[in-house]
Amino acid sequence: MRKIVILIMALALMNIAQAQKKSGNATTKEPPLIDRELFFDNPEIAGGQLSPDGSMISFQKVYKGKMNIWVKKFDESFEKAKPVTADTLRPISGYFWTYDSKYILYVQDKGGNENFNVYAVDPKAAAEKNTGVPAARNVTPMDNVRALIYNVSQKDPNILWVGLNNRDQAWHDLYKLEISTGKLTLLKENKDRLTGFYFDWDENIRAATRSADDGSTEILRADAEGFSKIYDCGPLESCGPAGFFDKTNKNLYIQSNKGEAEDLVKLYLLNPDTKAVALVEGDPLNKVDFGGVYVSDKTKEIVYTTYTDAKTRWYFKDKNAEASYNFLKSKFPGKEVAISSRTKDESKALVSVYSDDDPGSVYFFDVAGKKVIKQYTPRPKLQALPLAKMEPITYKSSDGLEIPAYLTLPLGKEPKNLPLIVFPHGGPWARDTWGFNGYAQFLANRGYAVLAPNFRSSTGYGKKFLNAGNGQWGEKMQDDLTYGVKHLVSKGIVDAKRVGIMGGSYGGYATLAGLTFTPDVYAAGVDIVGPSNLLTLLNSIPPYWEAIRKVFYIRMGDPATPEGKAKLEKQSPLFSANKIKAPLLVVQGANDPRVKKAESDQIVSALRDLGITVEYICAPDEGHGFRNPENNMAMLAYAEKFLAKHLGGRYQETMKPEVAKKQQAIIVDVKTVKVADATASAPTELPKPSSDLQAGKYSYAFTMTMGAQNMTMDMNREVKFENGKWSVTDAIKSAMGDIAEQNLIEPKTLKCLQRNVKQGPVTVVLTYTDKAITGSMDIGNGQKKPIDVKLQNPIIIDGAGSDLVIARLPLKENSSTVIEMLDIQTSQIKKYEVKLLGTEKITVPAGSFDTYKISVNQVDGGEKTTYWISSADKSMVRTEAIVPQMGNAKMVAERK
Numbered sequence: 001m002r003k004i005v006i007l008i009m010a011l012a013l014m015n016i017a018q019a020q021k022k023s024g025n026a027t028t029k030e031p032p033l034i035d036r037e038l039f040f041d042n043p044e045i046a047g048g049q050l051s052p053d054g055s056m057i058s059f060q061k062v063y064k065g066k067m068n069i070w071v072k073k074f075d076e077s078f079e080k081a082k083p084v085t086a087d088t089l090r091p092i093s094g095y096f097w098t099y100d101s102k103y104i105l106y107v108q109d110k111g112g113n114e115n116f117n118v119y120a121v122d123p124k125a126a127a128e129k130n131t132g133v134p135a136a137r138n139v140t141p142m143d144n145v146r147a148l149i150y151n152v153s154q155k156d157p158n159i160l161w162v163g164l165n166n167r168d169q170a171w172h173d174l175y176k177l178e179i180s181t182g183k184l185t186l187l188k189e190n191k192d193r194l195t196g197f198y199f200d201w202d203e204n205i206r207a208a209t210r211s212a213d214d215g216s217t218e219i220l221r222a223d224a225e226g227f228s229k230i231y232d233c234g235p236l237e238s239c240g241p242a243g244f245f246d247k248t249n250k251n252l253y254i255q256s257n258k259g260e261a262e263d264l265v266k267l268y269l270l271n272p273d274t275k276a277v278a279l280v281e282g283d284p285l286n287k288v289d290f291g292g293v294y295v296s297d298k299t300k301e302i303v304y305t306t307y308t309d310a311k312t313r314w315y316f317k318d319k320n321a322e323a324s325y326n327f328l329k330s331k332f333p334g335k336e337v338a339i340s341s342r343t344k345d346e347s348k349a350l351v352s353v354y355s356d357d358d359p360g361s362v363y364f365f366d367v368a369g370k371k372v373i374k375q376y377t378p379r380p381k382l383q384a385l386p387l388a389k390m391e392p393i394t395y396k397s398s399d400g401l402e403i404p405a406y407l408t409l410p411l412g413k414e415p416k417n418l419p420l421i422v423f424p425h426g427g428p429w430a431r432d433t434w435g436f437n438g439y440a441q442f443l444a445n446r447g448y449a450v451l452a453p454n455f456r457s458s459t460g461y462g463k464k465f466l467n468a469g470n471g472q473w474g475e476k477m478q479d480d481l482t483y484g485v486k487h488l489v490s491k492g493i494v495d496a497k498r499v500g501i502m503g504g505s506y507g508g509y510a511t512l513a514g515l516t517f518t519p520d521v522y523a524a525g526v527d528i529v530g531p532s533n534l535l536t537l538l539n540s541i542p543p544y545w546e547a548i549r550k551v552f553y554i555r556m557g558d559p560a561t562p563e564g565k566a567k568l569e570k571q572s573p574l575f576s577a578n579k580i581k582a583p584l585l586v587v588q589g590a591n592d593p594r595v596k597k598a599e600s601d602q603i604v605s606a607l608r609d610l611g612i613t614v615e616y617i618c619a620p621d622e623g624h625g626f627r628n629p630e631n632n633m634a635m636l637a638y639a640e641k642f643l644a645k646h647l648g649g650r651y652q653e654t655m656k657p658e659v660a661k662k663q664q665a666i667i668v669d670v671k672t673v674k675v676a677d678a679t680a681s682a683p684t685e686l687p688k689p690s691s692d693l694q695a696g697k698y699s700y701a702f703t704m705t706m707g708a709q710n711m712t713m714d715m716n717r718e719v720k721f722e723n724g725k726w727s728v729t730d731a732i733k734s735a736m737g738d739i740a741e742q743n744l745i746e747p748k749t750l751k752c753l754q755r756n757v758k759q760g761p762v763t764v765v766l767t768y769t770d771k772a773i774t775g776s777m778d779i780g781n782g783q784k785k786p787i788d789v790k791l792q793n794p795i796i797i798d799g800a801g802s803d804l805v806i807a808r809l810p811l812k813e814n815s816s817t818v819i820e821m822l823d824i825q826t827s828q829i830k831k832y833e834v835k836l837l838g839t840e841k842i843t844v845p846a847g848s849f850d851t852y853k854i855s856v857n858q859v860d861g862g863e864k865t866t867y868w869i870s871s872a873d874k875s876m877v878r879t880e881a882i883v884p885q886m887g888n889a890k891m892v893a894e895r896k
Contacts, residue, residue, distance in 0.1 A: 030412035031386045033652050034445045036640070038385070039438045040632050042067055043378035045078065047094065048362050051101040052344040056123070057375070058084075058104060060092065063133075066628075067091035069104060071123045078376060084123045086131040091627055099344060100157035103179055107147065111591040112623020114542070115146050118162065120179050139182045142166050142779065144823075146544050150174065151199045154297065154344075161187075161197065167785050169827075170546035174205075192227070194220075195547045198252065200245045201300060207252055207272060209240055215550035219254065221272040230275045233258040235554050236467050238265055242293055247300040253280070255290050263462040265289035267305065283307045284315065289460050294339075298346055308460055310392035310404065311434045312336070324367055328353075331372055336435065350375065356390035356408075359383055359436045386411055388444040390434055395487040397456070398479040401468060404461070405453040405484055406432055408440040409493075418449040419498035419647045420488060422481050422514070422522075426505030428469065429555075431458040443502075446640055447649040449494055455480035457555075470555045473534065474513040474571035481510060482518050497523065498647045502639070504528035504625055505595065512573035512584075512603060519581045524646035526639050528587040529595045529624050532603035533575070534568040535559050542593045577606040583613035585642045587635055589622030598675065604668075605675045615642065616668040620882070634663035687817075689750045689808040693726045693801075694873055695719050700893040701845060702732065715893060717876075719801070725753060728801030741800040750805045752797035757824070764824060770794060773822055787827050795820040795829065803876045806856060807869040811836040818859065831859040842868050842878060845896040849877045 046067070047060040058071045063083040069092055072081035084104060085092060095106035104123055107116040118140045125134035140147040140162065148163035158179050163172030167189065174188040174197055187205075188194075198207040208227050210218040215235030220227035231254065233239035239256035246253065251269040254277075256262075266282035267290050282290060284307075291306040296318075304316045304325075316322035328337045332353045340362065341350040347367050354360030361377040377383055390408045397403050409415050421443050425432045432452045440450045454461070455477050457469025469477050481501070488494040501514045501522050508530015515525045531537035538552060538559050545552075557571075558564035569575050584607060588600035597618065607614035617638060619631045626632040637655050644651040655663070702713040713734040720727055726745040732738065737760045744754040755775075757764035766775035766787060773795075777785040796805055798821040809817065816835040823830050837853040851868040858864070868878040879893040 030410075030447070031445065033650060034382070034385055034442075036442065036633055036636055036652055037656070038379060038382040039442045040636060041629050042091075044380065045376040046378045048350050048375060049095075049097065049341040050074075050343050050348060050350055051097050052099055053101040054343040054345075054348050055101065057350075058095070058097070058123070059376070060095075064088045067093075068133075069095055069106065069121070071104075082127075083133050084121050085119075085136050086133045087136075089621075091629075093627065096152070098157040098179065099152065099154045102157065105149075105160075105179070107149075109623070111621050112589050112593075112625075112627065113591045114593045114623060115144050117141065117145070118147050118149065118160070118177075137182065139177060139179060140164060140184075141182075144169075146172075148172055150197045151203070153203055155203055161199070163190075163197075165544055166779065169543035172544070193547065194227075196241070198241045198243065201249045206245070207241060211547035211550075213550070215548075215554055219252075219270065230272055231256075231270055231277070235551050236470070237463060238289075242267065244293070244295045245300075249300075251278075253293065253295075257289070257463050263464050265462075267293060281305065281315075285309070285313075289462060291460075296346065297344065308431075308433055324365075324370075327370060328365065328372070354436050356434060356436060357387040357441075359438075387441050390437065390440060392434060395484055397476070397483045399476065401456060401465075401480070403453055403455060403480050403484065405451055406434060406437075406440075407488075408437070408444045408450040408452075410444045410447050410449065413447065415449070415493050417495040418493060419447065419649050420451060420485065420494040420500070421448045421643070421647075422451050422453070422485060422499070422501040422503075424453060424455060424481055424501070424503045424507040424510040425458070426503070426507050427459075428455070428457040428473075428477065428506040429459050429466070431460045442636070442640075443643075443649075446644070446651060448500075448643075448647070449488065451484050451488065453481055453484045471557060471567065473509070473556060474517055474573070478510065478513050478517055481514060482521055485521055500524040500526070500643055500647050502526035502528070502643075503530070505530065508587075508595070509573075513571070515580045515582050515584060516573040516576050517579070519579050522582050524583050524585075524643060526585045526587065526642065527600075527603075528635075529589060529592055529600075531595050531599045533572045533599060535565065535572065536602075537595065537599065538568070540596050540598075574603055574606060577603060577612070578610055580607060580610075580612050583615070583642070583646050585615045585617070585639060587626075587639075588616075588618045589624060589626065590618055590620045591622065592624045594624045601673055602675045604670055604673045608670045608673065614670055616670050616673065617666050618668050619666045630659055630662045631666065633659050634666060638663060638667070687810050689748070689805070690810050691808055691874065692748055693719055693721075693728075693745065693750070693804055693808075694875070695721055696873070696875060698875060699896050700876075701896045702734075702891070702893045705890045705892075717800070719804070721747070726750075726801075728804065730800040743797050743800045743802075745797065745801060745805070750808060751794065755797065755799060757799065766822075766824075768795075768797075777824065787824070789822060789827055789829065791829070793820055795822060798822060798824070803867050803869070803879065804874065806834060806854060807852065807867065807874045807876075809834065811854065813838055819856075832856050833859055837866075839871065840868065844878055844894040846877075846894075849895075851877050 042062050045059050045061050049058050055074055056071050060067045061070050064086050066087055068083050068085040070081045070083050092106050095104050103120045105120050107118055109116045117138050119136045120139050121134055121136040127133050145164055145166045151161040153159040160177040162175050162177050165172045167173055171190040173190045176185040176187055193211050194208050195211050196209040197205055200206045205222045208220045210220055212218055217233050217239050218229050219231040221230045237258050239258055242253035242255050244253050251271050254268050254270045255265050257265045267280040269278045288307050288309050291308045293305050294303045296303050303318045303321045304314055307313045335353045335355050338352045339349050340352045349365045351363045351365045352360050359379045359382055362375045364373045364375055388408050388411050390406050393407050394402050394404050431454050443450045485499055489496045499522050501511045503511050508527040511525040511527040512530055512532055514522050557567040586600045586604050588597055590597050604614050604616045617635050640651040643649055696719050698717045700715040702715045704711045713732050715732045718729045729742045731740050739759045742756045746753055752768045755766040763778045766773055771791055773789045775787050796819045813836050816833050819832050819834055820829050835855045837855055840853045841850050850871045852871055854867045856865045863883055865881040870877050877895050881891045883889045
């Protein structure tokens, strides 16, 4: 049997090689280097959508240096299109139309922090002079709040149902949102671990999902008195609504693999009233999980379902839709066809046509008239160049488990003794699919074979395959990569001495694990936002991931148990860093909320101290992966040169001046990397201040810079002693409105007693004791958030006068101390490292001053502030702060 399997695999690889010879992979001449900009710079046009009424086409294109949204009339040329957004800080990654074609809605975060707000723009409104586009309104204007869109109304297109975690960072309350006014109406406070709300065709809330304490998933029926459970599945099973009710509006489509007898996810109908469950369908080939379903808004019936195996298979329930699909396939033989946008009457559509070696084009399709008209090609220059084929393969892992994967071989090279890049996907509970892959094409053009394995824990192949990865980070999951390398080496395709590994998120972890736990396999690695310590990873996941925390513990290990902690430590590359032999490049986004910057800092610091080659790139305006093309190109220019040096591939030496400048800005000198100790203890008692406060009045010029935008403000401060207390009052006047803040401070000890903030409709009132901070945040619209934070240690005040208190700590030059402050937005206590950097004479509008220079940096890599404090009276002369949550906005205040 074993010989037969080997023979079959050999024949499969021979077929791949023959196919590649036919397609040009074995041509005698290696193709020229393709400029990385053609892969990773902004596409010329992307993201096209028809407005629901069919009168307009919207798309994404560069405006003011970033990908923004443009619109044109359907019958106009693209040259006559006009921009309708002007975000200069981050590209807009997606958007959609309201059902009446009146508004375009999109979400945007700040600097990659993933706290998304919802924005609305009327594309027909007049453009503003300063931006050249209509005004985009933030309809969920809250900092450190992540908005979720649950449902978009068709009956009243002015309505959205959204989730906001403004009351509790871990859970989203349900609101009704009026787009035109921004009015929010609270419908349901989420105190029951609810994770989603589901609406029927009449737009009534009929169901919800809940994450139980044990990690299981529950589907709930919405009743007049609340929610009641009608279906559930265990934490190692999958179940949930597919998002639609059936045509009768009585039964909810769900997906599930509940039960010992079920391995693959299938589609069912669930009756919320009777709890009856009926099978609709599963994979006809019984190979993969249920993939997707499209239900017509017109007929309320299923049009087609899909299943993704090596490639995606479509199964039609509607004969007319099947005829249209087959017509399009006949027009584009050998290509994949996908509907990307439809009008609400479903008579017209935009269709994407692509393949593994074709980045694709978009066509207009008139369904009734069978008319197909080309609209645009996102990357026309790339489309015209020779690109490689991606072939599905399988191989056996260490325990015999069959691993599906995709292999891309470089053009113009014999498939023999090639350098290889293993490129594991992120997640890990995700999967790779067949199609055009920019990274695979880029690396293949540089001369590498590229292996993209769907290792155990990948989704789509059934729960046995998924659960085979439980507890196997760095072990059997890593074997699935190692045995892919062995397989290709045994076939003579890959040179065992020139194997590299590169990936992002879990793929970054797999890179670190590969270099650590199989150090003889890899000659180089590129880790992109990968965790190095699974303990700190699990202890720092975003609060809004609370619903899946238990599942993380079950699938990875519970850090609260001795067994779990020991396993996670064993599987963490950081604790075995001395085993690494190969050079490593680490790439990080400073604002990453999932894999914190500390994960990269600590592995870089450890390897540097061990004398192991490590290089580091960190972008201050990115999060979990790079979205700004100039950052991505700067990183990849560095990475391809790094890989070429250690694996022998090709690389492009040239780059645009702005990319070269960006590259220099994000390269980190590893000698300067310092690991902030997130476990460092704050003092159990505040140190005795070196002096009391002094009364006085001060004026400051305040400037905030965000990207290319500058905002100037004036701040007046008054420090006075009355009624036995110090009060520090800061009053700021700006174009965005007035801000007033006052802190009441106890004399001599300088403990905060009370804090009051007023900014527009927001009012904050807090009372401080040694044991707790209590009060409330009123953000207007009837929304009041209670604050009750228990204290383990005494804390320093934040806001007005905090600099004066910090300046009076008994600091010694070049030594540091840890303090704690309250973050009002999140109601969390955060640690800061305070350090006296030395003395400095500075000049500000008010004159020249001898100052103490003090840094106050958030321990986990967040805010960074520097104070220049007058050595004469310890008043603030200058402040400079970098705020990652605001897209790395720079704030400077100088005395005038």
